[in-house]
Amino acid sequence: MTNNINMTIESASKLVIDCFVRNGCSPAVAKSVARVIVAAEADGCLSHGLFRVPGYVASLRSGKVSGVAQPKVRQALPGVIVVDGQGGFAPPALDEARSSLIELTRGNGIAGLALVNVHHFSALWTDLEPICAEGLCSLAFTSYLPVVAPAGGTKPLFGTNPMAFGWPRADGRPMVFDQASSVLARGEVMIAARDSHRMPEGVGIDANGNPSTDPNEILKGAMLTFGGYKGSAIALMVELLAGSLIGEQFSYQAGENDNKDGGPPRGGELIIAMNPVAIGGVGAFAHAEQLFSKITEQPGARLPADRRYANRVRATESGLSLPAEVVEQVRALMI
CATH class of the missing domain: 1.10.1530.10 (Malate/L-lactate/L-sulpholactate dehydrogenase, four-helix barrel)
Incomplete structure (x- = not known):
């Protein structure tokens, strides 16, 4: 124990x-x-x-990440902010740019924030809650190292490629979901390996492409996307949004360039924020609450x-x- x-x-x-x-x-x-x-x-x-x-x-x-990096923020377009993290961790870069993103979103109705040259290793919901606290809804996407096989494939190519969405609520606790494109987060497989627990079927495959419930074998092989080809398509979308769109690496490129120290690779993150009142009118929040109440009135159902x-x-x-x-x-x- x-x-x-x-x-x-x-x-x-x-x-x-x-x-x-x-x-x-x-x-x-x-x-x-x-x-x-x-x-x-x-x-x-x-x-x-x-x-x-x-x-x-x-x-x-290892020197891969700078612990004293000072992010540089620039407004690339009226509704787009780009932050160069200068080789540091992602949270300080986001802290540096969050207020600018919020201001642009309130004025434009929608705005985007591209974090580049950062190392992201945290849960995505922590990135969105402060934005939702300002009355804005938001989306976030980031990639990782190649650890997930595409649908039909047997070799790691995609990252776990999480995505998150947050919607503000009057009680200050936004509805936020944060989920990987893979069946589980990579860290959950690592914890199962540490604690000698088996994984559910369908989480991953071994190095030979055979289904496995042994977390150690899955770590040597590849994880699988949730929902088969549907999750694989979402993983592909995240690669493009957090890679090509913002000028950053794909997961497989991050793997090729990483020093394999066990820490986060260099990559990017895309955050899109929207102002529900500016786009949908003053009734946007009350309208959403109607849907939330329909969900929670069902026994056993809950909001993300x-x-x-x-x-x-x-x-x-x-x-x-x-x-x-x-x-x-x-x-x-x-x-």
Whole structure:
């Protein structure tokens, strides 16, 4: 049985911030990245929580990622902002440009933000919640390393290629879904391998292209897209949106150019924000609530993010229950 350590959100945040600073991050960068890591942990998204810290640190120690990068923001078009992350992590680059994106979206009704030359390793919902908090709906797309086979194929080509969508609500808790194009997030397979758990059928294949439920064999082979060819088409769309459209690498190119240190590859992210009131009128939010209520009135049905919000409340009240092994790994990285 795994031993757990209970920590407050504040204590976990300090641990992660101190670890990043010790490994070459500026305090501002450390705080920005720690925020998304601890937020994922609090919301029950363990595959993007403190489990990811060793990967972040590996990329800092190898020199692939700059922990002191100062992103450069430019307005490429009236409704388009481009942020060059200068080889740093994605959260500080987004922090630098978020207010400009919000301002453009309010004025134009719709605006896009291209993050380039960044290293994205976090959950996407953390990117969208602050935008939704300003009364805007938004979409986000990013690619990864080649770990997913296209439909009918047997070799890794696509990234897990997540996408997220957020819709603001009056109670301040936006409806947000965040999902990979693969059946599961890569981190979930890695955690299953660490904990010696089998995977459900249909998650991935081994290096010979045979179906497997062994996470270690799937990590050597390839993951599969959800919904077969439908998920494969979505993965392809994400490659184009987070690659060609914004002038960044495809997942397979990121794999060719990566130093294999276990940290996030260089890549890009596309965020599109929209102003529901400007486009659909003042009744846009009330109209959406009608649909949400139709969903939740059915026993057993819930809105995306509801479970995360419940986890967040528990974490705030009772703290985080962290695997002792993970905490010790983070502490060891500070030596």
